[in-house]
Amino acid sequence: MENNQLIERRFDGKIGDDYSLWQSARPHLKKLRQELVKLLINYQNSCPKESLILEIGCGDGELTEMILSEAKNIKIIAIDNEPSMIQKIRSRLSHYLSQDTLVVIQDDVLNFLQSYPLNNFSFIVSGFTFHNMLALYRFQVFQLLYSRLLIGGKLLDADKIAQRGEQHNRDIKWQYDKFFEVLVSAERFDLLKEVMLHYTTDEQPNRIRYEDETISELSEIGFQEVTLYLRQYMDALIIASK
Numbered sequence: 333m334e335n336n337q338l339i340e341r342r343f344d345g346k347i348g349d350d351y352s353l354w355q356s357a358r359p360h361l362k363k364l365r366q367e368l369v370k371l372l373i374n375y376q377n378s379c380p381k382e383s384l385i386l387e388i389g390c391g392d393g394e395l396t397e398m399i400l401s402e403a404k405n406i407k408i409i410a411i412d413n414e415p416s417m418i419q420k421i422r423s424r425l426s427h428y429l430s431q432d433t434l435v436v437i438q439d440d441v442l443n444f445l446q447s448y449p450l451n452n453f454s455f456i457v458s459g460f461t462f463h464n465m466l467a468l469y470r471f472q473v474f475q476l477l478y479s480r481l482l483i484g485g486k487l488l489d490a491d492k493i494a495q496r497g498e499q500h501n502r503d504i505k506w507q508y509d510k511f512f513e514v515l516v517s518a519e520r521f522d523l524l525k526e527v528m529l530h531y532t533t534d535e536q537p538n539r540i541r542y543e544d545e546t547i548s549e550l551s552e553i554g555f556q557e558v559t560l561y562l563r564q565y566m567d568a569l570i571i572a573s574k
């Protein structure tokens with residue numbers, strides 16, 4: 333399959349426009365983002381110079397803002413391919429854009445990485461993005477991310493990472509119940525339908541990101557000390573080093 337057949341925009345329309353509303357049915361993500369930032373700051377304290385951070389799928393800038401407000405001596409390049417999300421992050425974080433501590437780029441991540449020099453980033457961070465990608469595309473993205481990371485650099489990836497069998501069924505039921513609770517009480521049946529379709533698509537065999545496959549795939553690419561951490565229902569933090 334050609335690469336351009338694997339490129340998608342899954343946050344076009346209501347899913348992107350009303351992102352914060354349906355995300356309020358995922359309150360546990362805050363803890364994962366906080367932990368990611370804490371780890372980044374701990375690792376970063378041992379770096380004497382400015383850390384260049386690449387953020388994949390920055391969305392409306394929730395994680396970006398937490399990093400910028402808590403970490404010192406950093407610069408973030410944040411990528412997203414969805415124009416409405418890019419608009420949100422640019423208006424939310426205009427202060428950092430003008431200071432040049434943040435650069436926001438609207439591009440498909442694979443496209444961006446292919447034209448970016450090797451061994452550049454101290455950290456690659458991401459919040460709830462990679463599970464959106466088709467598995468074949470995702471593998472190519474991780475290969476390129478590995479090559480763009482400095483030796484000793486870290487991947488900090490909070491994402492929806494499925495367990496197998498009954499546990500996965502319980503996790504997904506919990507999340508579906510939450511979507512119904514939040515979106516029915518907001519009388520947003522239109523958005524509920526889109527979110528359920530989005531989630532059903534995430535479950536397809538050519539896309540779902542299983543915990544065991546994720547760990548072996550990253551290790552196969554060359555990442556070391558690949559560790560899954562702080563599981564919260566369907567979501568968890570993956571840490572890996574180059």
Ligand SMILES: C[S@@+](CC[C@H](N)C(=O)[O-])C[C@H]1O[C@@H](n2cnc3c(N)ncnc32)[C@H](O)[C@@H]1O
Binds near residue numbers: 394
């Ligand atoms: C679930 S949102 C996460 C946003 C944010 N990181 C957070 O923590 O809330 C996933 C984001 O990844 C972006 N995205 C998905 N696939 C992408 C790709 N191939 N290239 C660039 N951005 C992508 C989407 O547009 C969306 O804004």
